[in-house]
Amino acid sequence: MAEYRKPIPQPTPETQDFWDGTKAGELRLQRCSACANVYFPPRPFCPKCASRKVESFKSSGKGRLFSYVINHRPAPGFEADAPYAIAVVELAEGPRLMTSIVGTPQTPEALPIDAPVEVAFEPVSDTISLPKFRLAGGAK
Amino acid sequence: MKPGSVAIVGAAETTQMGVIPEMSVIQLHADAALNALADCGLTPKDIDGVATAGASPVEIAHYLGITPTYADGTSVGGCSFMLHVRHAAAAINEGLASTILITHGESGRSRIGAGRFGGSPASLQGQFEAPYGASGPPSMFTIPVLRYMQDLGLTHEQLAMVAVVQREWAGMNPRASFRDPITVDDVLNSRMIAYPFHLLECCLVTDGGGALILTSADRAKDFPTKPVYVIGTGESVETPMVSQMEDFTSSKAFRVSGKKAFDEAGIKHSDVDHLMIYDAFAHLPIYGLEDLGFVGRGEAAQFIWEGNTRPGGKLPLNTNGGGLSYMHSGMYGMYALQESVRQLRGVAPAQVPDAKISIAHGVGGMFAASGTIIMSNERP
Numbered sequence: 001m002a003e004y005r006k007p008i009p010q011p012t013p014e015t016q017d018f019w020d021g022t023k024a025g026e027l028r029l030q031r032c033s034a035c036a037n038v039y040f041p042p043r044p045f046c047p048k049c050a051s052r053k054v055e056s057f058k059s060s061g062k063g064r065l066f067s068y069v070i071n072h073r074p075a076p077g078f079e080a081d082a083p084y085a086i087a088v089v090e091l092a093e094g095p096r097l098m099t100s101i102v103g104t105p106q107t108p109e110a111l112p113i114d115a116p117v118e119v120a121f122e123p124v125s126d127t128i129s130l131p132k133f134r135l136a137g138g139a140k
Numbered sequence: 141m142k143p144g145s146v147a148i149v150g151a152a153e154t155t156q157m158g159v160i161p162e163m164s165v166i167q168l169h170a171d172a173a174l175n176a177l178a179d180c181g182l183t184p185k186d187i188d189g190v191a192t193a194g195a196s197p198v199e200i201a202h203y204l205g206i207t208p209t210y211a212d213g214t215s216v217g218g219c220s221f222m223l224h225v226r227h228a229a230a231a232i233n234e235g236l237a238s239t240i241l242i243t244h245g246e247s248g249r250s251r252i253g254a255g256r257f258g259g260s261p262a263s264l265q266g267q268f269e270a271p272y273g274a275s276g277p278p279s280m281f282t283i284p285v286l287r288y289m290q291d292l293g294l295t296h297e298q299l300a301m302v303a304v305v306q307r308e309w310a311g312m313n314p315r316a317s318f319r320d321p322i323t324v325d326d327v328l329n330s331r332m333i334a335y336p337f338h339l340l341e342c343c344l345v346t347d348g349g350g351a352l353i354l355t356s357a358d359r360a361k362d363f364p365t366k367p368v369y370v371i372g373t374g375e376s377v378e379t380p381m382v383s384q385m386e387d388f389t390s391s392k393a394f395r396v397s398g399k400k401a402f403d404e405a406g407i408k409h410s411d412v413d414h415l416m417i418y419d420a421f422a423h424l425p426i427y428g429l430e431d432l433g434f435v436g437r438g439e440a441a442q443f444i445w446e447g448n449t450r451p452g453g454k455l456p457l458n459t460n461g462g463g464l465s466y467m468h469s470g471m472y473g474m475y476a477l478q479e480s481v482r483q484l485r486g487v488a489p490a491q492v493p494d495a496k497i498s499i500a501h502g503v504g505g506m507f508a509a510s511g512t513i514i515m516s517n518e519r520p
Contacts, residue, residue, distance in 0.1 A: 009267035067287035070335035075275030098383035
């Protein structure tokens with residue numbers, strides 16, 4: 001691929017499992033073994049009850065388009081994409097995450113709030129794949 | 141804090157406002173500090189406490205020749221100065237210092253001696269937000285608003301009206317950067333920055349600074365200025381990632397900070413004569429009015445549309461023109477506090493007749509933090 005100039009995540013010990021997951025084509029969340037809370041971003045304890053007994057699991061990768069902006073002033077590396085949507089998706093399991101919506105025009109008409117979405121991974125380096133989303137059932 | 145036990149006796153902004161390429165960041169702090177000292181007849185040697193954000197209190201104390209017994213470097217974004225006022229009040233009551241200087245200076249436009257924005261790619265924002273092309277506040281602070289529109293019926297025209305009303309106030313302020321009247325159509329026809337936000341719904345980027353001096357209420361009567369008593373304070377923080385805020389239609393930090401301040405002051409909303417809500421973007425007064433409890437959920441946009449916050453309205457809001465029209469250096473909270481002080485001293489360019497109680501409510505980061513200060517020109 002052409003040189004990738006956008007920011008690339010640098011995993012920490014606490015997030016390595018998440019990024020291993022995206023590399024393997026899985027969107028992993030964490031669940032508290034004590035109170036069953038499902039949360040994101042990853043950390044080795046439950047943000048609700050503080051238990052250290054937590055586990056990682058593969059999420060459905062499905063959710064809805066919760067909110068977004070269409071950015072007309074691109075961040076460094078994003079010049080060719082502008083205007084582009086910066087979205088927040090709410091997963092079926094509850095947590096929300098920032099993401100991009102791919103495979104669809106970056107317009108308000110093409111991006112209805114609450115539209116169902118599903119995860120699509122984009123490799124950006126040898127070790128990192130970003131979780132992005134496409135409209136469910138839509139054209140690739 | 142104990143309501144009314146501490147007062148703001150010195151308050152000033154930088155001599156110039158707007159575009160100040162002849163001053164670096166630290167000199168903007170110092171220019172405002174020297175003006176605030178002159179305002180209340182003090183010199184740096186009278187100051188024994190220093191608080192600031194962005195810069196370190198060490199830099200400011202040394203630059204001004206102050207040897208403090210109290211230093212507060214709380215830096216949670218644009219509302220840091222509200223937190224500094226709150227902490228200073230507690231510190232004065234506890235005897236940690238007697239006379240505390242709070243400074244702000246930022247070369248937002250000219251970038252003289254200014255630092256860089258952005259964090260490590262290993263931070264949570266670096267891993268989970270930056271890769272998607274979020275490029276600072278215009279494309280991040282704005283992200284919750286389509287959700288608000290969907291859930292509570294806010295229209296594009298109502299959002300634009302926030303900027304229109306604030307320009308009316310700016311038109312009365314000779315120091316405001318933008319003073320010409322605008323219409324809803326002007327706002328909606330201005331350049332798109334981050335849909336649904338147009339240029340005129342985003343704050344200015346300017347240079348400037350401000351400083352406050354606080355001391356005990358008992359000492360305040362010895363100063364030449366009219367004391368502005370701190371009667372209620374609140375603060376809170378929520379999340380460094382806007383994508384993780386609990387409710388996209390309401391700020392938890394706003395609600396917690398506002399309630400704490402109202403409870404401390406023991407006042408009702410109807411007692412408030414004047415209100416400042418930090419407006420980095422046009423949706424913030426809407427969230428602020430609702431989260432502080434001035435109106436019900438989903439009612440703020442209509443409240444503004446009907447003229448309640450404009451000149452002559454029942455709740456004068458952002459009377460300096462706000463971050464949308466007056467100035468916005470990057471951390472605007474200081475200017476909201478300055479306007480509250482001017483209103484309670486009775487010297488504001490767009491003076492609210494007989495204002496006795498004012499609130500300055502600030503935001504830090506992208507709904508990351510909040511601080512609320514309630515002030516009165518009458519000691520409770």
